[in-house]
Every structure is written in C-alpha cells, then in structure tokens.
Amino acid sequence: MVTELDISLVAQRSGLPASTLRYYEEKGLIAAIGRRGLRRQYDAAVLERLALIALGRAAGFTLDEIAQMFAPDGRPHIDRQLLSTKASELERTIRQLSAMRDGLLHAAKCTAPSHMECPSFRRILRAAGAGAFESRAPRAAVLRRRAS
Amino acid sequence: MVTELDISLVAQRSGLPASTLRYYEEKGLIAAIGRRGLRRQYDAAVLERLALIALGRAAGFTLDEIAQMFAPDGRPHIDRQLLSTKASELERTIRQLSAMRDGLLHAAKCTAPSHMECPSFRRILRAAGAGAFESRAPRAAVLRRRAS
DNA sequence: GTCCTACTTAAAGTCAGCTTGAGGTCAAGT
DNA sequence: ACTTGACCTCAAGCTGACTTTAAGTAGGAC
Numbered sequence: 001m002v003t004e005l006d007i008s009l010v011a012q013r014s015g016l017p018a019s020t021l022r023y024y025e026e027k028g029l030i031a032a033i034g035r036r037g038l039r040r041q042y043d044a045a046v047l048e049r050l051a052l053i054a055l056g057r058a059a060g061f062t063l064d065e066i067a068q069m070f071a072p073d074g075r076p077h078i079d080r081q082l083l084s085t086k087a088s089e090l091e092r093t094i095r096q097l098s099a100m101r102d103g104l105l106h107a108a109k110c111t112a113p114s115h116m117e118c119p120s121f122r123r124i125l126r127a128a129g130a131g132a133f134e135s136r137a138p139r140a141a142v143l144r145r146r147a148s
Numbered sequence: 149m150v151t152e153l154d155i156s157l158v159a160q161r162s163g164l165p166a167s168t169l170r171y172y173e174e175k176g177l178i179a180a181i182g183r184r185g186l187r188r189q190y191d192a193a194v195l196e197r198l199a200l201i202a203l204g205r206a207a208g209f210t211l212d213e214i215a216q217m218f219a220p221d222g223r224p225h226i227d228r229q230l231l232s233t234k235a236s237e238l239e240r241t242i243r244q245l246s247a248m249r250d251g252l253l254h255a256a257k258c259t260a261p262s263h264m265e266c267p268s269f270r271r272i273l274r275a276a277g278a279g280a281f282e283s284r285a286p287r288a289a290v291l292r293r294r295a296s
Numbered sequence: 297g298t299c300c301t302a303c304t305t306a307a308a309g310t311c312a313g314c315t316t317g318a319g320g321t322c323a324a325g326t
Numbered sequence: 327a328c329t330t331g332a333c334c335t336c337a338a339g340c341t342g343a344c345t346t347t348a349a350g351t352a353g354g355a356c
Contacts, residue, residue, distance in 0.1 A: 035304095036352095037351080039302080048273070059248050063343070101238040104232070108232040185322045186320095187334080
C-alpha cells in the first residue's frame with residue numbers, strides 16, 4: 001500500500017496552505033505521485049521532505065539552495081561542508097543579534113533623559129553606524145502559517 | 149556654521165548609496181536642509197540619524213516602524229517598552245538560531261550513512277516540521293553595502 | 297443526471313527595501 | 327559660452343516566497 005495523501009491532507013498535516021505545496025512543486029522541491037482526477041496525491045514521505053524544507057528555511061537557506069540539496073536522484077544529498085558553512089554564518093548572526101539584544105535591553109532600562117545622551121546607546125549606535133551589521137545574513141525563521 | 153554635507157559625502161561617510169538616501173527621504177526618515185542647485189545638502193546630524201536607522205534595521209524594525217520613532221518633532225522618541233519587546237523577540241530568534249546552528253553542526257559531523265538515519269538530524273527535523281519556527285521573526289542584520 | 301465543492305490552472309498581485317533607467321538640470325571648470 | 331559630470335525626478339523593475347484571482351473541471355453525493 002502506497003498511502004496516497006490528498007493535497008488537502010498534506011496541507012493539514014504540514015500546516016502549509018495548498019498553494020504553497022503547488023508552489024513548491026513548481027520549484028521542484030516536492031512532487032506528487034499521481035492525481036485523483038485533477039487532485040494531487042502525495043506519498044506520505046512528502047511530509048518528511050516538507051519538514052526538511054522547513055528546516056532548511058529556518059537555517060537560512062533559500063528554496064533554490066534547498067532544491068539543489070535534493071539533487072537529481074531525489075534523495076537528500078546534503079553537503080556537510082555546506083552545513084558547517086551555514087552554521088558559521090548562523091553563529092555570526094547570533095552574535096550580532098545578541099549584541100543588539102543587549103543594547104536594546106540597556107537602552108530600555110537606561111535612565112538617561114534621552115537615548116542620545118546614554119553612552120551605551122551611543123556605543124551601539126556607533127557600532128551599527130560603523131557597519132557592524134553590513135553583511136548579508138540569513139533571514140531567521142520566517143515561516144508563517146496561513147493568515148486564517 | 150551649519151556644516152552642509154553634499155549627498156555624495158553623506159553617501160560616502162554612511163556607506164549608503166545616494167539612491168538609498170533619496171529613498172529614505174521619500175519615506176520620511178531623513179530630510180535635507182537645503183539644496184545647492186539640485187543637490188541635496190545635509191546637516192552633519194544626518195549621519196547620527198542614519199546610524200540610528202541602521203541600528204533599528206539591525207534590530208529587526210521596519211523602516212516604517214523606525215519612521216514612527218522619530219515622531220513628528222523630528223527628534224528620536226523611542227519607546228522603552230517597545231525596545232524591551234523587540235529585545236524579547238530577538239531573544240527568541242537567538243534561541244531558535246542557536247538550536248539550528250547546533251543541529252547543523254551535528255549533522256555536519258555526524259557519521260550516520262545518510263542524514264535521514266541520524267537520530268539528531270531527525271530530531272531537529274521533527275522540531276522544524278512541528279512548527280518550532282513558525283513565527284515571524286525579524287530578518288537579522290540585512291544591511292548591505294552597495295554592490296561595488 | 298445534476299449539482300456541489302474542493303480542487304485545478306495561469307497569471308497577476310503583494311511586501312520590503314531598494315536599484316535602475318530615461319531624460320533633464322545645473323555649478324563649476326576651461 | 328560650452329562642456330562635463332554628478333546630481334535630479336519619476337516610473338518601473340527586482341528579489342524571494344508566496345497569495346490571490348478568475349475561470350475551469352471532475353469525483354462523489356443525491
């Protein structure tokens with residue numbers, strides 16, 4: 001038995017709208033195993049695949065990058081080097097965001113009459129202005145559920 | 149003396165292309181103090197303002213949100229509550245990214261023949277699939293220098 | 297046999313934050 | 327006076343990841 005799942009079921013179980021599933025198919029990220037009438041039917045394995053895609057997205061990969069990971073055979077072929085690289089990028093982003101968070105927290109508590117007079121605020125200001133955050137970093141965790 | 153800076157100078161000192169400065173003006177984020185011919189002239193204070201904008205962007209605020217912070221008087225009017233809230237959001241994002249980074253690092257080192265057979269990989273996969281990363285989070289640190 | 301409904305398609309729209317292009321202007325240098 | 331070149335404006339285009347819309351279709355209930 002091949003456990004065919006209707007697109008609506010996959011949508012429900014994955015939390016992704018059907019339009020997104022069709023979009024992913026168009027992009028070559030997933031594939032239906034058949035149709036019932038016009039309706040796409042998926043193998044249950046697609047759910048694991050979608051999880052993998054969500055994972056990649058959360059890690060900051062683009063859909064195109066993710067598509068290349070499931071290279072032509074269909075089975076995930078994930079380059080360990082690539083993972084390390086991405087992990088380092090995440091590390092950098094995390095440090096920047098941590099600095100940012102500390103700065104914001106300080107600014108929030110700071111009793112200087114105006115933020116511009118707070119030395120700490122001016123310090124992170126200089127850091128931001130000096131280009132401490134220039135580099136392109138992965139957009140973090142941007143998955144959204146359908147807007148009801 | 150009012151230290152008028154030509155737009156090209158502001159571009160140079162801030163690292164932002166002139167087109168971005170015009171765009172920011174259109175959005176109401178900055179203002180020129182005059183023109184020399186057609187050319188915008190800025191007060192030196194604009195550099196501090198741009199740093200503040202960069203800071204806000206790095207912290208995940210949208211340009212519109214930032215614009216509201218310099219409310220009508222022109223001087224920054226930053227809500228401490230808002231800063232705290234944003235700091236918490238950053239905190240959440242940081243935790244997610246840290247988990248992500250750990251997962252990637254593990255997957256990179258993992259000796260299981262395929263990632264799908266690695267328990268740790270499957271664990272973060274489940275986490276991602278389960279919607280651990282659903283929420284909208286600030287895009288981290290996306291400032292870019294002009295592409296040469 | 298007819299209808300309902302959830303699916304289908306292709307194309308266009310959305311959002312943020314800019315960038316690019318075409319055609320125009322003007323201060324300064326020769 | 328004339329040229330140069332960097333600026334100007336306005337409109338359109340771009341990227342990424344989708345969503346929305348309009349018009350069509352077919353499986354299953356009645």
